[in-house]
Amino acid sequence: MVSLTQQPSTHPLADLIHCLESGGALLPDSPNNVLEVVGVLKSYGVVLDAYSRNLIYIAEQQFLVLFPFFKYFDGEISLQKLLRHWWHDRINYEYAEYCMKGMLWHGGGGLDTYLDSAEFSQRIEAAIQAKIGGSPMLALHKLFPDFLPEQVRQLAYYSALGQFWRVMSDMFLELSDRYDRREIRAIADVVAHIRDALVEAAALPITYAVTIKGEVYEIIPKSVGLTFLQDTAVPYVEAVFFRSFPFFGTVSYNAQAHQISDKPSDFSYGALFADPLPVGSAGIPPTLLMQDMRHYLPDYLHDLYMQGLRGEDDLRVKISISFQKSMFCVTTAAILGLMPHPLNTADPTQRQENRTYLEGWMDRLSDSRLADVQDE
Amino acid sequence: MLSTLIWAPVLGAILIAFLPQFANSERARQAALVIAIFTLGWTVFLITQFDISDAALQLQETLPWVEPLGLTYRLGVDGLSLPLVAMNSLLVAVAIYSSDPKINRPQLYYALFLLLGAAVAGAFLAQNLLLFFLFYELELIPLYLLIAIWGGAKRGYAATKFLIYTATSGILILAAFFGLTLLSGMSTFDYAALQSQVLPLGTQVILLVTLLIGFGIKIPLVPLHTWLPDAHVEASTPTSVLLAGMLLKLGTYGLLRFGLGLFPDAWRVLAPWLAAIAVVNVLYGSFVAIAQTDMKKIVAYSSVGHMGFVILASAAATPLSILAAVGQMVSHGLISALLFLLVGVVYSKTGTRDVTVLRGLLNPERGLPLIGSLMIAGVMASGGIPGMVGFVAEFVVYRSSFSVFPVQTLLCVLGTGLTAVYFLNLVNRAFFGRLPESLENLPRVYWRDRIPSVVMTILIIFLGLQPSWLFRWSEVTSTTLGALTTRPVAQLTPLAETSTVSFPEISPIPNPVFENF
Numbered sequence: 036m037v038s039l040t041q042q043p044s045t046h047p048l049a050d051l052i053h054c055l056e057s058g059g060a061l062l063p064d065s066p067n068n069v070l071e072v073v074g075v076l077k078s079y080g081v082v083l084d085a086y087s088r089n090l091i092y093i094a095e096q097q098f099l100v101l102f103p104f105f106k107y108f109d110g111e112i113s114l115q116k117l118l119r120h121w122w123h124d125r126i127n128y129e130y131a132e133y134c135m136k137g138m139l140w141h142g143g144g145g146l147d148t149y150l151d152s153a154e155f156s157q158r159i160e161a162a163i164q165a166k167i168g169g170s171p172m173l174a175l176h177k178l179f180p181d182f183l184p185e186q187v188r189q190l191a192y193y194s195a196l197g198q199f200w201r202v203m204s205d206m207f208l209e210l211s212d213r214y215d216r217r218e219i220r221a222i223a224d225v226v227a228h229i230r231d232a233l234v235e236a237a238a239l240p241i242t243y244a245v246t247i248k249g250e251v252y253e254i255i256p257k258s259v260g261l262t263f264l265q266d267t268a269v270p271y272v273e274a275v276f277f278r279s280f281p282f283f284g285t286v287s288y289n290a291q292a293h294q295i296s297d298k299p300s301d302f303s304y305g306a307l308f309a310d311p312l313p314v315g316s317a318g319i320p321p322t323l324l325m326q327d328m329r330h331y332l333p334d335y336l337h338d339l340y341m342q343g344l345r346g347e348d349d350l351r352v353k354i355s356i357s358f359q360k361s362m363f364c365v366t367t368a369a370i371l372g373l374m375p376h377p378l379n380t381a382d383p384t385q386r387q388e389n390r391t392y393l394e395g396w397m398d399r400l401s402d403s404r405l406a407d408v409q410d411e
Numbered sequence: 412m413l414s415t416l417i418w419a420p421v422l423g424a425i426l427i428a429f430l431p432q433f434a435n436s437e438r439a440r441q442a443a444l445v446i447a448i449f450t451l452g453w454t455v456f457l458i459t460q461f462d463i464s465d466a467a468l469q470l471q472e473t474l475p476w477v478e479p480l481g482l483t484y485r486l487g488v489d490g491l492s493l494p495l496v497a498m499n500s501l502l503v504a505v506a507i508y509s510s511d512p513k514i515n516r517p518q519l520y521y522a523l524f525l526l527l528g529a530a531v532a533g534a535f536l537a538q539n540l541l542l543f544f545l546f547y548e549l550e551l552i553p554l555y556l557l558i559a560i561w562g563g564a565k566r567g568y569a570a571t572k573f574l575i576y577t578a579t580s581g582i583l584i585l586a587a588f589f590g591l592t593l594l595s596g597m598s599t600f601d602y603a604a605l606q607s608q609v610l611p612l613g614t615q616v617i618l619l620v621t622l623l624i625g626f627g628i629k630i631p632l633v634p635l636h637t638w639l640p641d642a643h644v645e646a647s648t649p650t651s652v653l654l655a656g657m658l659l660k661l662g663t664y665g666l667l668r669f670g671l672g673l674f675p676d677a678w679r680v681l682a683p684w685l686a687a688i689a690v691v692n693v694l695y696g697s698f699v700a701i702a703q704t705d706m707k708k709i710v711a712y713s714s715v716g717h718m719g720f721v722i723l724a725s726a727a728a729t730p731l732s733i734l735a736a737v738g739q740m741v742s743h744g745l746i747s748a749l750l751f752l753l754v755g756v757v758y759s760k761t762g763t764r765d766v767t768v769l770r771g772l773l774n775p776e777r778g779l780p781l782i783g784s785l786m787i788a789g790v791m792a793s794g795g796i797p798g799m800v801g802f803v804a805e806f807v808v809y810r811s812s813f814s815v816f817p818v819q820t821l822l823c824v825l826g827t828g829l830t831a832v833y834f835l836n837l838v839n840r841a842f843f844g845r846l847p848e849s850l851e852n853l854p855r856v857y858w859r860d861r862i863p864s865v866v867m868t869i870l871i872i873f874l875g876l877q878p879s880w881l882f883r884w885s886e887v888t889s890t891t892l893g894a895l896t897t898r899p900v901a902q903l904t905p906l907a908e909t910s911t912v913s914f915p916e917i918s919p920i921p922n923p924v925f926e927n928f
Contacts, residue, residue, distance in 0.1 A: 312777060312846055345855045349776040 041386050048397040051405070055393055058378065060367040061400075062360050062408055064222040067339070071357040072225055072364055073214040074336030079358065080207030081331040082324070083200045086131035090197030094190045098245045099166045099183060127323040131196070137274040139192045141299060144270040145261050146195055146241070150188045154259070159187045162245060162252040191254060194243040199267035202239065206232040211333070222364060229368035237264035237372075264372070272369050276362060277399060278302035306362050307403040311355035325351035325358070360408050370396050412460070412470050413486040413536050415453050416496065420446055420503070420529035428522035436517040440510060443521035447504035447528065454500040458884075461493055466887040468538060468603075476542075481592065481599040485538040490888030491667060492535040494737055494881070495660055498744045499535065502656040503528035506649035509752055509863045520561060523553035524649070531657050535664060540588040540600040543669075547661065548581050554650070554658065562645040569638075569645035576628050576638040583625030584665070587618045591673065594618075605673055615677035622670050623681065629662030630718050632688055633695045643711035648755025651707070655714050655747035660740045663721045667736060667892065671728055675895035678728060682896075685726035686812075686819040692719030693826035700833040706757065706764040709837055710750045713793060716826050717743045723816065723823050724808045730893030732811035735804065737885045742792075742804035742874070749789045749867035756782050756860050757841070760853050766837055771846035779856055783842045785864045790834035792871045795827045799875035807882075 044052045051061060062068055089109055096110060097103045105112050107120065107128045119125055149155055163183050167173055176183050210228050213219045219228065241263060243255040255261060278299060288294045296302060313322060329350050332340070340346075340353045371378065375392050376385035423446035426433070433439040461469060468487030476484045488496060507524055514520050530553070533546035551574065559570035592600060595608035610618070628635045639659075643651050671678050696716025703709045721743070724736035757772065758764050760779060773783040792799035795806070805827060813820040874881045 310845070312851065313775060344852050345777065348855055352776040 041383070041390065044390060044394065046394050046397055048401060048405070052390070052393045052397055055367070055370065056378070056389070058223065060222045060226045061363040061370075061405060062222050062367070068222055068360060069214075069220065069225065070335060070339060072222065072361040073211055073219060074333045074339075075328065075354060075357040076207040076225075076361050077211035077214075077333050078328040078331035078336075078354075079361070080204045080211065082126065082327045083204035083207065085126045085327075086128065087197045087200035087204055089126075089128050090131055090135065090193045090200070094194035094197060094243065095245055098190060098247070099163065099186060101172075101186075127327050130323040130327065131200075133323075134271075134275050135189070135192050135196045137279045138196060138270055139189055141274040141278050141302075142270070143273055145259075145266040146191065146255075146270065149255065149259050149261065150191060155254070156184065158252070158254055158256075159184055162187070162247060162254065165247040165250065165252065187254065191243055194255070195241055195261075195267050196271065198241055199263065199271055202232070202236045202263060206236075225364050226367045226371065229365055230372045233264060233268060233368055233372045237262065239263035241266055268369065269373070272366070275305055276307050276366060277305045279305035303399075303402055306359065307366065307400065307405070309355075309359070309404070311352050311359060311404075313352075322351055322355075325354045328354050328358070359404055363405065363408055366400075412457060413472055413488060416450060416457075416500070416532045416536065417486075417529045419450055419453070420525040420532075424522040424525040424529070427525070428518050433518050433521075436513055439517035439521045440507065440512060440514075443507045443525055444504065446525060447500070447507050450528070450532075451500040451504050454497050457488070458493065458497060461488070461884065463490070463883055464887060466490070466891040471538070480541065481539075481597070481601070482541040483539050483599070483601060484542060485601060486533075486536040487538045488536060490885035491733075491737060491892065492664065493884045494741050495657075495664055495744075496532055496535045498660075498741055499528060499531050499657050502653055502744065502748055505748065505752070505863045505866065506652045508859075509652070509755065510649045511647070512859075514561065516560070520557070523557055524653075527553040527557070527653060531653075531661065534661055538602045540592070540602060540605065540669070542600070543665075544581065544585050544588060547584065547665075548578075550658070550661070551577050551581070554654065557650045558642055558646045561647045561650070564645075565641070566645045569641040572638045573642045576631075576635070580625045580628035580662075583621050583628075584669075587621040587625060588669075590614075590618050590621070602668075602672070608673070612676055612680070615674045616680055619670055619674040619677040619681055622674075623666070623685070626662040626665040626670065627688075629665070630659055630722065631662070631715065632722070633692050633715065636692075636696075636715050639715065640708050640711045643714075643751075644705060644707050648751060648758070651751040651755070652748045655711070655751055656744040659714065659718055660744060663718065663725065663736065663740055666722075667725055667733065671725065671733075671892060671895065675728075679896050682726045682728060683816070686723055686816040689719045689722035689726060690819045690822045692716060692722060693823045694829070697826045697829035697833065701829065701836065703833075704765055704767050706754045706766055706769075706837060706841065707751070709766075709833055710747060710754060713750075713830060713833065714743070714747050716830065717747070717793070719826065720805060720808045720823060723812050723819060726819075727812040727815040728893055728896045729811055729815060730890040731807065732815070733889035733893045734882055734885050735807035735811045737889065738804040738878075738881050739808050741881060742800045742871075745867055745871050745874070746789060746793045746801055749785070749864055749871065750793065752864045752867065753782055753786045753789060756856065756864070757786075759860075760856060761850055766840040768847075769841035769850070771842070771844045771850070773842045774846045777851055777853060778842075778846055779853070781861055782856060782864065783838075785861075785868050786842065787838055788868050788871070789864075790830075790838055792875070794831040794834055797875075798872065800871045800878075800881065801875070803875055803878040803881060 043049060046052055055061070062072070089107060092109050093103070093106050097106050100106075107125075108116060163176060167176060167183075206229065209232075210219065210225065213228065219225060239262060240257045241255065241261040242253070242257050244251050244253045246252075261267075279302065332354070336357070340350055343349070343353060370393070375388050376382070378389070380386060380389070423443065427439055427442055433442055457470065466489070468489050471487040472485070474484040476482045503524065507521065510520070510524075527550055530546050530550035534543055534550065537543035537546055555570050555574045558573060559566055562569060588600065591605060591608065591610070592598075594614055595605065595610055597604060597608070599605075623632075624635070628638075631639050642654060646654060693716045696712045696714070696719060700709050700712035700716065703712060717739070721736050721739045724732040724739060754764060757769070757779065761769060761772075763769060772778040773780055788799070792801040795802045809820055809824060812823075
């Protein structure tokens with residue numbers, strides 16, 4: 036006899052699978068968790084806004100500038116800004132570039148495919164000729180014909196990540212506003228807000244054009260059909276949340292001793308796996324993001340952090356822990372948004388497909404920091 | 412002038428102990444600190460009055476006291492005692508500063524600390540044997556109480572053991588002093604008068620051996636050392652700082668002042684044995700330190716090892732080696748004080764000193780990064796890394812002792828290598844790696860926890876880079892003291908004739924030898 040009710044999962048993370056199936060999230064619901072997640076996403080939204088503007092600025096205004104000394108200045112160069120830059124009391128745009136390079140390296144999605152297409156080559160050749168025509172750089176381009184196209188591919192990722200973060204930034208700031216209006220009260224509300232925003236922006240076109248000598252060159256035209264969800268959000272989650280680069284300086288790996296997998300798809304060094312407690316000295320990439328966020332923490336979150344034993348001393352670790360919690364909410368939203376069938380479907384076959392889909396995610400998350408965020 | 416160093420803290424101790432307004436812990440601490448800093452300032456003033464080119468006792472004070480007993484209140488300072496007096500004033504201030512602000516029975520605690528500082532200063536300054544003995548014994552009482560009242564779980568055992576050992580040490584020293592006075596037919600215990608004694612060498616050797624055992628307990632010499640690790644482990648951090656930094660130096664100071672100073676001929680006979688004991692101290696202390704897992708015991712046994720260097724240099728008894736002995740005393744005082752201070756902070760924040768439990772404390776956000784960095788500096792200094800005072804002192808110890816005891820010196824050099832073994836082991840286990848979950852939420856470290864260690868580190872590096880400031884005070888005195896063993900033996904006795912010990916010719920060091928550092 037076939038049972039009409041679904042059998043419980045036998046997956047090691049079955050509890051979480053059941054939780055997701057019944058509308059829960061990867062992060063347990065608690066008032067502190069909501070406060071931490073919303074608070075940290077607010078500061079993340081502010082930082083992402085700056086990252087996004089800068090990435091798009093670099094893609095559009097620093098096109099094939101091979102020595103972009105002032106690329107972090109968004110076109111406003113002043114002595115005051117230069118001194119501030121050197122003093123390092125600034126947004127660490129380097130972190131945004133690390134994420135961009137992670138995406139460039141791991142690829143995936145329609146953008147990756149398009150950047151290797153003949154159409155892309157034709158389009159950028161015109162732009163390259165327009166940019167360097169008549170300069171000695173042309174000889175360099177002839178000598179190394181792959182060099183400049185690869186630079187443009189990277190600039191395409193600058194632009195794509197900039198556009199992705201533009202949406203995410205607005206969404207996180209909107210989340211914060213809704214929290215302030217008391218519309219967000221539980222982790223499920225946070226996840227729903229993110230999921231809805233992702234679904235709403237899913238079909239948003241990703242395009243990239245540069246203006247050279249007054250003429251517009253479309254590097255990624257709308258006709259290519261790249262969209263927000265499948266071509267930036269999914270590759271971003273894959274590259275930055277899951278695989279990423281080994282976070283520099285956090286742990287030393289010996290690749291020759293096979294401590295790093297030969298297959299990039301097996302990499303698990305992303306944000307969901309990173310140890311919030313840095314080992315060794317400061318200044319590693321995740322710390323850069325936390326350093327940026329600490330300037331924009333809402334008061335209620337700062338007050339919560341100050342209740343800890345160490346006050347300001349370990350602020351970046353606390354932000355890192357909260358950030359990881361919030362990223363599990365974003366991951367939940369992404370998992371739910373990409374679900375093959377509606378969560379509440381009554382069809383047993385669809386339910387089973389959903390179950391298999393969720394178990395696939397849980398396999399990947401089994402070594403992540405998921406267990407550590409379940410404590411509270 | 413010198414009396415101020417003794418009586419200002421004593422007066423302060425009485426005021427703090429009996430005035431009711433000091434029942435408040437913080438107020439008592441502040442008052443004690445003011446007195447300690449005043450004493451330190453007075454010491455600095457005395458240093459400016461000190462003439463480094465004069466080998467004689469300076470700033471002398473004499474008052475008749477109990478004439479029939481030969482006891483006079485005679486104080487004086489020379490190049491041998493000045494650096495130690497200065498370090499005593501500094502360490503008392505540091506120890507009081509680093510005391511727990513919420514300590515129980517603050518009046519008694521701070522009064523005892525000041526009394527301890529006064530007694531140690533008195534012992535260094537006393538120029539009458541009986542007066543020295545009085546201060547030497549007086550210092551036991553506050554130290555015993557500091558361990559017995561504010562110590563760890565087994566404080567009763569440790570304090571009693573300390574008292575029994577050091578009281579025995581006092582009895583032996585008193586016996587030697589009495590023996591010297593009686594046998595030489597003197598009616599006074601004044602140091603200067605007794606220096607001219609002409610006892611037979613055999614008698615001198617017996618008296619010196621008695622003194623050696625007496626001071627040997629204090630230094631401590633292996634196998635008389637067993638009280639030290641127990642006392643250190645149970646003592647609170649400020650007490651450990653003074654115990655390692657100053658109290659052990661009373662032993663080596665006593666050896667040089669009274670052993671070498673009063674019995675130079677017998678010293679020649681016993682020196683090779685003393686050098687051998689130094690080797691045992693260095694190697695035994697180092698090997699036992701390697702086997703320890705309690706950070707405080709590691710530092711305590713490293714003290715046993717490093718005091719061996721002082722013994723080696725003292726045994727060699729050349730002008731340069733005595734200078735080296737004084738330098739090593741100061742160097743070890745500063746370094747061991749730093750290490751005990753740091754271990755104290757680690758213990759107060761983590762609740763353990765066990766290096767098998769501690770890990771990753773250098774973590775920049777959640778660990779003790781500055782304390783860890785200073786610990787690395789401290790163990791580098793202790794391991795004799797150039798640029799720090801440990802290197803300068805140990806280098807001069809080896810340089811000066813090698814010509815007299817080459818084999819023993821080389822064996823002691825091995826001890827410096829072993830220092831690196833146990834201290835790197837300590838740093839590697841406790842400070843590197845990932846902070847374990849049990850230590851992820853350590854309490855905050857405040858600047859008041861850090862300042863004493865920072866001050867000690869600055870001094871350690873400063874004297875490492877500018878060693879003439881370490882040695883200049885003692886050059887003339889050590890030349891005089893070192894010349895004692897090279898003078899012709901006045902009276903040859905059968906024991907001296909049969910002695911096969913030969914001493915190489917020692918040329919006095921050019922003066923001032925450290926001007927070029």
